[in-house]
Amino acid sequence: MTLAKFPALKALIFDVQGTATDFRGTLIDEAIRLGRGREGHFDWGSFVDDWRGLYRPALDEVLAGTRPWTSVDLIYREALDQLLTQKKLAFFSEGERAELNFGWQKIRPWPDVIEGLRRIKKNYKIATLSNADVSAVVNISKYGDLPWDAVFAAEMAGTFKPDPRTYGLALKYLGLLPSEVMMVACHKYDLKAAKDLGLHTAFVARPLEFGANGKVDTSFGQAFDINAHDFGDLAAQLGC
Amino acid sequence: MTLAKFPALKALIFDVQGTATDFRGTLIDEAIRLGRGREGHFDWGSFVDDWRGLYRPALDEVLAGTRPWTSVDLIYREALDQLLTQKKLAFFSEGERAELNFGWQKIRPWPDVIEGLRRIKKNYKIATLSNADVSAVVNISKYGDLPWDAVFAAEMAGTFKPDPRTYGLALKYLGLLPSEVMMVACHKYDLKAAKDLGLHTAFVARPLEFGANGKVDTSFGQAFDINAHDFGDLAAQLGC
Numbered sequence: 001m002t003l004a005k006f007p008a009l010k011a012l013i014f015d016v017q018g019t020a021t022d023f024r025g026t027l028i029d030e031a032i033r034l035g036r037g038r039e040g041h042f043d044w045g046s047f048v049d050d051w052r053g054l055y056r057p058a059l060d061e062v063l064a065g066t067r068p069w070t071s072v073d074l075i076y077r078e079a080l081d082q083l084l085t086q087k088k089l090a091f092f093s094e095g096e097r098a099e100l101n102f103g104w105q106k107i108r109p110w111p112d113v114i115e116g117l118r119r120i121k122k123n124y125k126i127a128t129l130s131n132a133d134v135s136a137v138v139n140i141s142k143y144g145d146l147p148w149d150a151v152f153a154a155e156m157a158g159t160f161k162p163d164p165r166t167y168g169l170a171l172k173y174l175g176l177l178p179s180e181v182m183m184v185a186c187h188k189y190d191l192k193a194a195k196d197l198g199l200h201t202a203f204v205a206r207p208l209e210f211g212a213n214g215k216v217d218t219s220f221g222q223a224f225d226i227n228a229h230d231f232g233d234l235a236a237q238l239g240c
Numbered sequence: 241m242t243l244a245k246f247p248a249l250k251a252l253i254f255d256v257q258g259t260a261t262d263f264r265g266t267l268i269d270e271a272i273r274l275g276r277g278r279e280g281h282f283d284w285g286s287f288v289d290d291w292r293g294l295y296r297p298a299l300d301e302v303l304a305g306t307r308p309w310t311s312v313d314l315i316y317r318e319a320l321d322q323l324l325t326q327k328k329l330a331f332f333s334e335g336e337r338a339e340l341n342f343g344w345q346k347i348r349p350w351p352d353v354i355e356g357l358r359r360i361k362k363n364y365k366i367a368t369l370s371n372a373d374v375s376a377v378v379n380i381s382k383y384g385d386l387p388w389d390a391v392f393a394a395e396m397a398g399t400f401k402p403d404p405r406t407y408g409l410a411l412k413y414l415g416l417l418p419s420e421v422m423m424v425a426c427h428k429y430d431l432k433a434a435k436d437l438g439l440h441t442a443f444v445a446r447p448l449e450f451g452a453n454g455k456v457d458t459s460f461g462q463a464f465d466i467n468a469h470d471f472g473d474l475a476a477q478l479g480c
Contacts, residue, residue: 117291130345135415137392142365150378151390173395175375 005237006200008179008227011035011125011153013170015161015185017132018209020231021107021140024048025208030103034096039089045211052210054079059131069158070079071133077101104132105139109146110206116231117147119240129183130169131160148211149176162193171199182225184234188217191224202234205225246440246465246478248419251365253392255401255425257372258449260471261380264288265448268441270343276335279329285325285451292450294319299371299400302393309398311373317341344372345379349386350446356471357387359480365389369410369423371400390414402433411439422465424474428457431464442466442474 017023027048035042058075061067080101084092092100120126127150130137134153135216141148150173154160171181178198185191186206195201202225205218220227228234242405255261267288275282298315301307312448320341324332332340367390370377375391381388392414394396394400396410411421418438419465425431435441445458460467 125378127378133415134390134413138365138367138414142389149382150374150389158394173374174378175373 006021006182008177009124009182009200009238010176010180011127011149011174012120012182012184012202013127013129013167013174014128014148015183015187015190016128016137016140017104017107018206019184019186019204020113020128021105021109021144023052023104024206024214026107027051027100030100033194034092035089036103038091042087047087047213049210050083051076051079052084063160063163071132071155072131073101073104073136076104078130106143107140107239109144110230111232112232114145114147116235120145120231121149122236123238123240125174126154127168127170127174129161132152149238161190164193164197166192167197167199184224186216188221195223197200202228202237204228204230204234216237246422248417249353249364249422249440249478250416250420251367251414252360252422252442253367253369253390253407253414255423255427255430256368256370256377257344257347258427258446259424259444260353260368260386261349261384262448263292263344263347264451264454265392266347267340267343268293270340270346274332274340275329278331282327282329287327289317289450289454290323291319294322296430303400303403310393312371313341313344313373313376318343345376345378349384350470352398352470354385354471356475359386359475360471360478361389363478363480365414367392367414369401369406370394377457401430401461404433404437407434407437407439418456426456435463441463442468442477444468444474 014020024045028044031044032046038168040134055075062069084090109176127148128137130153132153134155137151139155142153152170152173154166157165159165171178174181182200182202183191183194184202184204186204186209188203191201191203203221207216207218209216226237228235228237254260266286268284271284302309320337324330357366363412367379370393372389372393374395377391377393381391389454390402392410392413394406397405399405406413409419414421422440422442423431424442424444426444426449428443431441431443443461446454447458449456466474466477468477
């Protein structure tokens with residue numbers, strides 16, 4: 001079945017970190033588990049926020065050409081070491097740091113995601129388009145049982161979103177036109193870049209991306225073809 | 241569970257055309273459907289064999305550097321037009337030719353494949369490593385309900401198997417070492433190339449790849465870590 005509003009739509013491509021998965025909750029759990037109380041009453045929520053905060057500037061350096069392409073795994077690891085020193089949590093061993101950093105490859109899907117994806121998958125192709133490394137997205141999807149038809153990542157284009165080559169790669173690998181594909185994300189910069197290339201767009205609000213008190217833009221926007229509260233709502237608005 | 245024989249094994253990568261799918265049966269059905277009797281008692285089995293026969297030489301031209309990288313969809317289409325002219329079947333319209341050629345993107349899994357993959361997937365990552373275009377592998381997998389964790393194809397490396405870069409790309413995108421990955425194929429050239437790079441290998445016999453009277457090498461080989469009759473046998477030998 002195809003909804004009249006999107007008669008040409010054949011596939012949806014999804015942001016992963018934040019949109020499909022709760023990285024903050026997962027990393028806090030991992031940090032507490034690996035810290036085993038050695039850090040006292042440390043605020044791991046803020047720590048993960050700071051950690052994630054160092055990620056985007058690193059990608060932007062690559063996009064600006066001031067840094068060569070770098071795996072996101074390495075970006076997270078450098079940021080982790082920097083923060084552990086800064087916060088005087090140097091007792092984490094090399095093995096513990098590696099394990100904590102690998103937490104980014106085990107980030108859990110939000111509760112609505114698997115069921116929503118299964119509904120959408122019946123009518124459309126569904127694929128990732130993530131800034132995380134391909135291997136990380138494969139791990140996240142395997143741990144989380146995410147039923148993608150294909151895993152695509154910016155790494156395959158040697159750059160990061162919002163570089164247009166990233167979306168172009170997904171179109172090429174799907175064999176589809178921009179008008180046949182919808183980008184789904186909780187980050188508006190991602191949707192704007194996709195829209196500029198002629199893709200449909202779906203905004204999904206993730207109010208808890210940065211925790212209960214986190215600052216996050218959840219306002220629906222007229223610029224997007226769909227505004228949804230979660231993946232179940234997205235499926236419903238697609239007629240799935 | 242990990243079988244003692246392959247303690248390091250974490251993922252299997254699969255050839256698609258021939259190993260996981262019955263392209264000959266599918267394309268014969270498509271040709272008969274689209275021919276609608278206009279071709280009399282034409283031998284579509286031989287036609288599909290001839291069609292497939294033009295595929296490998298075209299890939300080899302790319303590998304030899306005498307032809308730039310070309311989509312496999314185009315290689316099949318050029319071969320189709322050539323054969324239809326040669327066999328005096330020029331009555332096929334442009335639309336019918338496009339539809340017949342698209343048959344390569346709908347090739348059916350062999351009967352043992354889905355169940356075998358589901359068993360293997362419980363213990364290991366499973367991904368494609370196909371010479372077909374990424375978009376074709378996505379379509380084949382969607383039509384056939386093949387439960388891959390990821391779709392990889394030679395196109396992502398800008399070459400074709402058995403170029404080592406193809407297997408290297410799969411290793412990189414899985415984030416794994418050669419000793420952690422097993423190549424599964426019914427074509428020995430594919431397995432030999434993977435083995436040369438240090439991957440494990442599993443030969444799966446497909447006696448009907450070229451029909452009941454087709455010439456095909458189904459002999460088990462000591463050079464391979466596993467020799468299997470089908471994907472169920474492969475799963476069993478892996479302890480899945």
